[in-house]
Amino acid sequence: MKWLRITWMGLVLVVLLSGCSLQPDSDAPGLRRVGVLVGTDFRLAKLEGLVDSLPAYGYTPGENIELVVKNAKGCNENLLPLAKELVAEGVEVILTAGRVETEAAKIAARAGQPPILFMGLTGIQEEGLVKDLLRPREGLTGIHNDHAALSGKRLELLVKLVPHIQRVLVLYDPYVVPTIEALAAVREAAAKLEVTIVEAPVSDAAGIAQVLQEQGPRADGILLLPSVFLESEGAHTLVPLASKQGLPVMGVEHSEEEKGFFAIFGITPYDQGYQAARILAKILAGQAPEDIPVEPPAVLKLTVNLDVAEQLGLALEPSMLGYADVLYREGGGNLEP
Incomplete structure (x- = not known):
């Protein structure tokens, strides 16, 4: 890829x-x-x-x-x-x-x-x-x-990068209209991958904290659906809580706020x-x-944060790292395969 x-x-x-x-x-x-x-x-x-x-x-x-x-x-x-x-x-x-x-x-x-x-x-x-x-x-x-349609692919990549994952906490903003399409894609992918998903609507920092407290201990990873809130200010609440519970987070968009995420996939x-x-x-x-037709994304990129993987003690699938476009280290720059 x-x-x-x-x-x-x-x-x-x-x-x-x-x-x-x-x-x-x-x-x-x-x-x-x-x-x-x-x-x-x-x-x-x-x-x-x-x-x-x-x-x-x-x-x-x-x-x-x-x-x-x-x-x-x-x-x-x-x-x-x-x-x-x-x-x-x-x-x-x-x-x-x-x-x-x-x-x-x-x-x-x-x-x-x-x-x-x-x-x-x-x-x-x-x-x-x-x-x-x-x-x-x-x-x-x-x-x-294509952020919504790619949600199923993000779940697949998360599960294949970290093979022990069997239960995924899916966070979404109920006020975001494309959530319907994103959830459908995730449910279809989960059935094919034979993994359990727990869908949790959140729209503020308090909601994130509550869901992580209730569902975090039973989850193996976290998948975000498209949401400006979850991809920006919500990430400030999510990252430390997920890290504390040892949960890798698969994000949507590459940004400064998402440095603490384990992986990100999309344009x-x-x-x-x-x-x-x-x-x-x-x-x-x-x-x-x-x-002028609406254009699909010209470039899709998978980024894996190796520092986060080490901090969480994740046992990654070596063959899957070859699919990453960027292997990222927060303290030492990017390693592009």
Whole structure:
């Protein structure tokens, strides 16, 4: 599973046959203004990936493209006013870093203008944001990170990396719509793997502490389902409690908050932003969002934290470590196979 890449060849052929260029048009305005709506610092890694990728398509922030960033700093009620500010300021496109940002931008946009580009979402159809992924007609398109659908694969990797695991505590946020899809994937995987799962809804730090106290002693590992709370501030509560009970945690997104997790599998926030730059270039070149299919994740990465494995005294399956893209040590950098 070395940098598993999913490529839609049809999209490549469309670009080649049509002769479309993603480089800036010489007749286009000298400075393109693009809005970026971010709900929390946790998602700024997507912006970093976007900035690093833009030069490949002829755009250099500060020279021929201006990124107008609005950050709600964790206060979701500020997202709609910030989105309206971007519309009022006349940005050509609004890039969004998550679901709540996308919903706010969609409300603020008038009749699909400006177009919206989401830098990584899951449950897109389930939440009614887009009906047809191949031809989105709602004035928005972007990257589908498949976080929910990959939940079953995360369970499989956790169990195969640590063969003694027989009972897994599955933590999820009941207020996250894609949870339904994620739970279905986990239940199906658990049946095939013949492991027991204990599903536990949590939406705050107190809930995490209570569940770990009640279910932790009987569990062999913990699986997180997609949730901004569990992937960010919730991790601060979860990691020390799980470590104390000797429980390896399989996470969803790579972030500073998840350093104490045993393993993480999925597309990184950075890579989601990096991939989104190509779609942005298409929109700036004049393509309508409805002509740009929602893209699946281009890169899926498995990271294993060897320090955590040693601290927990885990007996890892050596052959499975070969599937990891990064073997991570908190004190000594990364070892990439």
